[in-house]
Amino acid sequence: MRPVIAVTTMVALALVGGTVAAQMQRRASTGALPEVQAELLPPPRVPAPITRSTPARVIVALETTGVKGTLADGVEYVFWTFGGTVPGPLIRVREGDTVEIRLSSAKGSLKTHSIDLRAVTGPGGGAAVTQVMPGERGDFEWKALDPGLYVYHCATPHGPVHIANGMYGMILVEPARGLEPVDKRNV
Numbered sequence: 001m002r003p004v005i006a007v008t009t010m011v012a013l014a015l016v017g018g019t020v021a022a023q024m025q026r027r028a029s030t031g032a033l034p035e036v037q038a039e040l041l042p043p044p045r046v047p048a049p050i051t052r053s054t055p056a057r058v059i060v061a062l063e064t065t066g067v068k069g070t071l072a073d074g075v076e077y078v079f080w081t082f083g084g085t086v087p088g089p090l091i092r093v094r095e096g097d098t099v100e101i102r103l104s105s106a107k108g109s110l111k112t113h114s115i116d117l118r119a120v121t122g123p124g125g126g127a128a129v130t131q132v133m134p135g136e137r138g139d140f141e142w143k144a145l146d147p148g149l150y151v152y153h154c155a156t157p158h159g160p161v162h163i164a165n166g167m168y169g170m171i172l173v174e175p176a177r178g179l180e181p182v183d184k185r186n187v
């Protein structure tokens with residue numbers, strides 16, 4: 001059994017090595033990208049469609065905060081939020097963008113928080129490197145490879161409790177060719 005384990009380990013290390021090398025190569029090639037700040041709006045408002053036809057480096061600065069809100073008539077509750085709202089703001093990027101997530105936690109917050117974006121193909125969708133304690137900040141960057149609409153959420157144990165308290169939102173990775181026009185619009 002040992003040779004099998006050794007070979008498996010070597011293959012895994014080679015794959016990880018290749019992935020890291022590819023990421024480093026991509027990182028080196030993103031140096032000249034124009035930098036844009038993600039427009040983060042309180043739902044139901046959403047950022048305008050992306051009109052760029054080339055990749056950019058998108059900065060997403062999100063703060064986790066506790067916000068007192070009304071749960072029902074006369075019932076107040078402190079929600080755990082991304083950006084002060086439940087759900088959190090829609091993040092809008094374009095396929096091929098390099099996205100830098102800057103997740104901070106407000107001073108005075110009572111919990112550690114994190115972010116797991118399902119659009120990210122990496123450890124925990126970013127949660128592995130963004131377990132931020134009150135007053136701290138965790139950053140990471142990733143490349144948006146797969147267009148689609150994905151959920152993001154806090155992934156600090158116990159994850160479902162953080163999500164149930166309000167820590168979720170959506171991220172849209174627009175296709176590089178742009179979105180298809182809609183045939184019906186409700187206004």
Ligand SMILES: [Cu+2]
Nearest residue numbers: 113114154162
């Ligand atoms: Cu959390």
